Amino acid sequence: MRYEAPESVTAAVALLAGEAGTARVLAGGTDLLVQLRAGFVEPDLIVDLKRIEALHEIVEEDGGYRIGAVVSGAELEEHAGVSAMWPGVVEAVNLIGSTQVQGRATMVGNLCNASPAADAVPAMVAASATVRISGPNGRRRDADVGDIATGPGKTSLENGEIVESVFLPAKPKHSGDAYLRFIPRTEMDIAVVGAGVSLTLDDDGICTDARVTLGAVAVKVLLVEEAAAALIGTKVDAAALEKLAAAASAAAKPIDDKRGTKEFRKKISGVMARRAAQIALKRAGG
């Protein structure tokens, strides 16, 4: 196994595209090193992105924030601007693992690891986040966060492509977001169900826009339009929240495993989505 730590995105992409065998990208390493040790992956090449200065940055852009691929959860939490604008996203990232894991783990790594239970992903999709992807021959493209993971451990990234940043857009006024997950303990566990909600109110407190997402209940994150539709046009009152919960439960397509049964996960999908919507509503000033 070769280890390379290039200093530019161009060089990183060239290394990945030029590798005949298997290559893996190293950001925080909190998933990759576990997979290496367990023998799940035996790459011929590891490309460490942490020597690329630009990928450590959080920059303001169009009223929102662009967050580099190697910004750790701890660094994100310490950024007052992002935490104020998208608290749900920051909370979701900070739910990943321990303090030690937060010192290394990244949002982009959480996305590209493509676990169906990834905590950061439902929150990012609820926030309408996009990613910037660099590929061979200087090709760059933007994509919706929800289009990156395609199934457990699988992404839509092509050979040689890396995700270099996540963009969280400007938040309209009277907007709020939240992410909640269910785990059978208080800390250090993998989501049994995760729910992200982002919503916007008008001056009269009527919901004009909403996005509701679920994690850990399908092969990839679900954007539940029926649940969002239950909120739009309402004051996000009890009746609207009941409809949202029913829509979320109906949309969930979970598996049975040791962490929860299908039936339990479907029910909890509604509960988590409803509670997340209540927090998002409060943050929107409703």
Next chain:
Amino acid sequence: MHQVHVSTKINGDEIEYLCETDETLLDVLRDKLGLTGAKEGCGSGDCGACSVMLDGRLVCSCLVLGAEAQDREVETIEGMADGENLHPLQSKFLEHAALQCGICTPGVLIATKALLEKNPDPTETEVRYWLAGNLCRCTGYDKIIRAVMDTAADMRGA
């Protein structure tokens, strides 16, 4: 195998070593450099026994490649005491008997030192959440928490 030459700073000393590309920082510390304070509990980032500081961030050294330490600064438990003088946390852990077998202790000390530098006046809940990634199978945690709270109070008074 591919070997990497690494120059780094560990507990303030300039250090050079050769490591395999798939070798973790924990294995380098323990097997190459004789710094056996950091322990391997799980090897998967769950137990915190291998906690070290990397460029001022608390990390699990089992989740860092040895090669990644190039030009970085690493702090381990071996650098915590000042010669014969124990760090206040170390003294309080002895006073409160906040350890039994001691396997988790270096990691717990590194993690709590990082906490108190960031937050000199944590609540008990904050300490417990901060240490959620440091597993201890002996103490039941209460003595650890008491030692940390007591150290924090002392250090604020100093």
